[in-house]
Structures are given as structure tokens and as C-alpha cells.
Amino acid sequence: MTMNEDRKLIKAVLGPEGPELTCERCFEELDRYVELELSGADAEATVPGMRAHLEGCPACHEDHESLKALVGSTEKPA
Amino acid sequence: MSTATVSVEAMEEVTAVFADEDSEAWLAALSAPGPAREAACSRLHDLLLRAARFEVKRRRASLPHLRGDDFDDLAVQSADDALVAILAKLDTFRGDSRFTTWAYKFALLEAAVKLRRRAWQGREVPLEPETWNVFATDNPSPERRAEESELLRELRVGIDEVLSPHQREVLVALALNEVPIDVLADRLNTTRGALYKTLHDARKKLRVHVGSEV
Numbered sequence: 001m002t003m004n005e006d007r008k009l010i011k012a013v014l015g016p017e018g019p020e021l022t023c024e025r026c027f028e029e030l031d032r033y034v035e036l037e038l039s040g041a042d043a044e045a046t047v048p049g050m051r052a053h054l055e056g057c058p059a060c061h062e063d064h065e066s067l068k069a070l071v072g073s074t075e076k077p078a
Numbered sequence: 079m080s081t082a083t084v085s086v087e088a089m090e091e092v093t094a095v096f097a098d099e100d101s102e103a104w105l106a107a108l109s110a111p112g113p114a115r116e117a118a119c120s121r122l123h124d125l126l127l128r129a130a131r132f133e134v135k136r137r138r139a140s141l142p143h144l145r146g147d148d149f150d151d152l153a154v155q156s157a158d159d160a161l162v163a164i165l166a167k168l169d170t171f172r173g174d175s176r177f178t179t180w181a182y183k184f185a186l187l188e189a190a191v192k193l194r195r196r197a198w199q200g201r202e203v204p205l206e207p208e209t210w211n212v213f214a215t216d217n218p219s220p221e222r223r224a225e226e227s228e229l230l231r232e233l234r235v236g237i238d239e240v241l242s243p244h245q246r247e248v249l250v251a252l253a254l255n256e257v258p259i260d261v262l263a264d265r266l267n268t269t270r271g272a273l274y275k276t277l278h279d280a281r282k283k284l285r286v287h288v289g290s291e292v
Contacts, residue, residue, distance in 0.1 A: 006226035031175035
């Protein structure tokens with residue numbers, strides 16, 4: 001394994017540092033978070049712990065990527 | 079296409095704090111009586127179907143054995159399920175985003191979960207490491223730094239010694255074998271949230287074990 005693969009494995013096992021949201025809370029906040037991101041606002045300041053959760057949970061990460069891509073492709077943020 | 083009802087009191091409370099006119103129009107239409115509500119549900123279903131098809135298109139490469147009709151059936155089913163979920167939770171819409179963004183996430187979630195389940199249909203879910211070689215520290219590589227090697231060795235010990243059997247299974251399946259969390263939740267008859275809590279607790283134990291900040 002290369003050093004990058006080692007680090008990827010370590011990150012997958014240890015997960016994100018610091019406090020993070022639960023999956024349920026992530027889903028509740030996802031729409032607000034994405035609109036804030038697309039508007040250029042500091043989404044993490046409004047929804048603390050979201051970024052860490054998206055780093056640690058592959059499924060929520062995918063859901064976030066999809067919503068951001070969809071909203072970004074169809075409409076301008078409010 | 080089935081629907082659920084929403085109390086007028088709940089809708090008045092929501093619309094009272096929400097300033098976006100388009101979102102307010104959606105809420106008013108979906109809580110209106112009779113044909114107006116049916117028309118709004120139909121428009122919402124169209125919107126959800128577009129979102130579900132968007133998700134299917136993004137992920138269809140991961141399901142090469144499915145045909146075009148299968149994907150569209152899956153998108154329609156996702157839109158149907160999302161509509162039911164949205165109507166049941168309409169009174170929880172807080173107006174923190176536009177209504178359409180809020181609604182999209184339900185369709186995307188339904189489609190993503192169905193696609194992940196379909197991708198793993200008929201496959202065994204590995205709860206044991208497919209190989210521990212990834213943690214091996216006796217195969218020195220010029221690209222492998224001593225620091226990472228030592229940490230991996232400690233993690234291998236920690237997984238064996240400090241985790242409960244359930245925490246170990248969940249961590250191995252999700253973090254090492256990359257089993258989707260929805261798929262594992264189905265197989266273990268639990269929820270995504272409960273599994274992630276288990277994974278979080280396991281990671282916390284391992285961080286303490288290796289002396290990393292929690």
C-alpha cells in the first residue's frame with residue numbers, strides 16, 4: 001500500500017475529528033446547508049458539525065453531493 | 079400515488095414564518111381542499127420524478143446489468159415514495175430553504191437508497207475483513223512511512239481488543255469493506271442512524287486507543 005492508501009484507510013477507520021451531526025440531523029439540515037453553500041455563505045457556521053459528518057458518512061456525503069448538484073444545475077440559490 | 083393530510087393549523091404556523099412566495103404557494107396548494115390539492119400533488123410528483131431521474135442518471139454506471147426500463151421504474155417508485163414522505167412531513171417544513179430544495183432531498187434519498195440496495199441485491203454482506211493485509215506492517219514499502227505503519231498496527235490491535243463484537247462488525251463492514259450503510263441496516267434489521275451511532279462509538283474508542291484526539 002502507498003502512503004496515500006494508508007492515510008485513506010486510517011481516515012475511514014478513525015472518521016472525522018471533532019463533533020459531528022447524526023444522520024437524522026444531517027438529513028434535516030441538508031437543504032439549508034446546500035443553499036447556504038451555493039449562495040457562498042458560511043454553511044458550516046450555521047450548521048456546525050455538518051462538514052465532519054459528511055466526511056465520516058459516505059451515504060450522507062453522496063446525498064449531499066447529489067442535492068448540491070441538482071439544485072446547482074436547476075436553480076439559483078435564494 | 080397516495081397522499082396524506084396536513085392540518086390547517088400546522089400549515090398556518092409554517093406559512094406565518096416563511097417569507098419565500100413560491101414556497102408559500104406550494105404549501106398553500108398542498109393544503110388546499112379538493113382538486114387544487116390533487117393538482118399540486120401532481121406537480122410535486124413531476125418535480126420529484128425529475129430529481130429521482132437525476133439521481134438515477136448519476137449512479138447508473140454502478141448498475142450495468144439493469145436496463146433503461148428498470149431505471150425508470152426505480153425513478154417512478156422513488157418519486158412515489160418521496161411524495162408520500164413529503165406529505166406526511168409537510169408540517170415539519172421550517173422554511174430554512176426553498177420548498178423545492180427541501181422536497182428534492184426526499185426524492186434523492188429514496189432513489190439513492192433503492193439504487194444502493196439494488197447494487198447489493200443477492201450479494202453477501204461481508205462482516206469480517208476481506209483481508210487484514212491492508213494493516214500489515216511487515217511489508218515495507220518505500221512509500222509507506224513509519225508513522226502510518228505504526229498507527230495501522232495499533233488500529234489492527236484496537237479493532238480486535240477494544241471494540242465490542244457488534245462495533246467490530248459494523249466498523250469492518252462500513253469502513254473497511256465499504257458496504258453501504260442502508261444495505262447493512264437492512265441486513266441487520268436496524269436503521270441507518272443506529273448503525274452510524276455504532277460506527278461513531280467504535281471510532282471514538284479507537285481514537286482513544288491510538289491516543290488521537292476525539
